[in-house]
Amino acid sequence: MARTETAAGSKSQQSYEAVKARIVDGTYSPGYRLVLAKIAEDLGVSVVPVREAIRRLEAEGLVTFERNVGATVAGIDPTEYLYTMQTLSIVEGAATALSSPLMGPSDIARARSVNNEMRACLEHFDPVRFTRLNQDFHSVLFENCPNPHILDLVHRGWNRLASLRSSTFRFVPGRARESVEEHDDLLRLIESGADADTIERAARLHRSATLDAYLAQSGARPSEETP
Amino acid sequence: MARTETAAGSKSQQSYEAVKARIVDGTYSPGYRLVLAKIAEDLGVSVVPVREAIRRLEAEGLVTFERNVGATVAGIDPTEYLYTMQTLSIVEGAATALSSPLMGPSDIARARSVNNEMRACLEHFDPVRFTRLNQDFHSVLFENCPNPHILDLVHRGWNRLASLRSSTFRFVPGRARESVEEHDDLLRLIESGADADTIERAARLHRSATLDAYLAQSGARPSEETP
DNA sequence: GAGTACGAAATCGTATACGAACCCTAGGGG
DNA sequence: CCCCTAGGGTTCGTATACGATTTCGTACTC
Structure with a gap:
């Protein structure tokens, strides 16, 4: 049965x-x-x-x-958004650093391939796909993290962001291009076997830059639209 | 009403x-x-x-x-313990770093006073009181953290450790003395206005050292090593 | 004697029912 | 005209009840 x-x-x-x-x-x-x-x-x-x-x-x-x-x-209070991004930058940075020594060549190849697709999305201007690929890219980076608690925190942060995406996942073309470059930098760091601190800092800065770009673009005004 | x-x-x-x-x-x-x-x-x-x-x-x-x-x-699987400590070291390090610029002289004085009490506990060998004071000390350090999400994660970690204390909060005399010294070092760093990265690393290392001491003493062999 | 099948007890999982708190509208008094 | 108060409706919070599932003890068979 x-x-x-x-x-x-x-x-x-x-x-x-x-x-x-x-x-x-x-x-x-x-x-x-x-x-x-x-x-x-x-x-x-x-x-x-x-x-x-x-x-x-x-x-x-x-x-x-x-x-x-x-x-x-849960809503999109800009302060709350800042807190969420800050927390995510910390736990995701840690997860990436812990994950990187366990990444094999195939993982790196996969990440690079995803990143190249993202670069392609920049050409055809496909923000939706870009956003999804961005998540895929970061997933490859941190999914090998051996600490399930940290991994869980990362997933929660991403879910929270996803739930807010209509208002906050706005595509910032300038930042997107930078982002793709930083992804390549990160991959090179990991490939070269950089120490955990370096990778952690790079991953964290990568997210902080995204936050800054968002804040700069949206200004002090958070987009709260209720049609 | x-x-x-x-x-x-x-x-x-x-x-x-x-x-x-x-x-x-x-x-x-x-x-x-x-x-x-x-x-x-x-x-x-x-x-x-x-x-x-x-x-x-x-x-x-x-x-x-x-x-x-x-x-x-929830039990005390040594692997689980490692994960919890590792996670706590990350979020508490971040909380301390974010909190430190907001600490006033009175906070520092209070922390120092608590740490001196801890030193006194070493003389009379009072592990129970030492443990409670240790928590108080760290609380002073991170309680000013402006990000409530991170603060919440820190509290959860501490609660988890507290629930396990009968088995894992074993008093390791050598480590306790070191710990008190590191506390003073941390306070000096904060007082001198060190940058967030430095404080974060110091706070994290402080906890990692405690974890290492525990592992060395208990002889538990976790599935992975932290660099 | 060991292993298995069965049944009773314990405990969990969810539906239903009812009381309590809150929100919103209407009406009267200042 | 505005504020305050009263009432009804909506939704939450919890108690109780009962079916579902697991566990454990017992007896039976090989």
Whole structure:
């Protein structure tokens, strides 16, 4: 008897994944009000597992929850954005540094290939694809990180950014070109067996530069659009 | 009207804090089986809020949870310990570096005073007090960190270590003396307005040294080495 | 005596129900 | 005209109940 339900896991788990997916892929954008009863009905479960799922998402920072008021998809307060990027730069830098000694030639080749695709995207101006490839590139860099805690923190940061992407993943052409060059620099560093500190610093600076570019472009004004 | 009930919070919040406190203070030691119904009865609430509390603690790494089996206080697998310490060294290093420019003379004085108390503890051999003072010292160093995400990660790491303390917070006299000296070094660095990178590295190395001392003493052989 | 099959007890997972807190609108008084 | 208050509706928070799953003890077979 193929009980796929067992593999899929509990309804709480299903709910968690379903809501998370909707947040990350943008179905529920920041500010969206998450009503327990409504989600429960949509998913065909009761409110108890949904509530649990929402609280887990809250712990990951994807959702804000207020007692007796309810949950909303976490927003894009510029300060919060700064904090998220700063945290990500730290944990991703560490993850990349820890991962780099474990990267084989095939990993480096794959990263380089992705980066070349990104360069191509610059020619045809394909920001959507560029963004996805950028994530792929960084994934290759840090996925070998042997410390699962750090890896988890990196993934949370990326999910958080993805949930905000409509407003914050704006394509900054000048920065994109720089970014691709820095990727090559990073790969060369790793290939040459640079020490962990150097790689960590380079990876961190790479992200900080992206943050700076974003701040410079958006000015003090964060893009909060609610059509 | 004073609305203090928000802080006291829901029963879910109460349960969370109660169970967390028992884990951190050692009432529930690693491996302890957390039976929902029993905890619910102890706290005078029903199982629903307790379940939610347990899942939150799971997200923080204090509890392991297995579907249809139950929850236990997270254990002390040496590999896991290495990961936790490594992660803590990274986030605490960053927190200290971000915090240091915001530390005033009074903060430094307080840290120094705590460190002197620690030195005194070395004379009378008071490991329990030494451990608590050590936490106080580091708290002063990173509590000014303006990034709440990083601060939260640091607190989680400390809680996790506290929950394991019976086995892992072993007092290593030689290391303790070194530790106190390093604390003074750190304070001097901060006082002299050293740049963030320097402070971060020093703070991180300080923790790494503690980890190394623990590994050397316990003879645990983790699956990988940190350079 | 060892291994297996079965059954009872314990515990988890979720649905349902109901009370409590909050928000929003309407109406009266200053 | 504005502020304050009252009421209803919506949504959350938790208790209770019951089905589902695992675990463990016991008896039976080889």
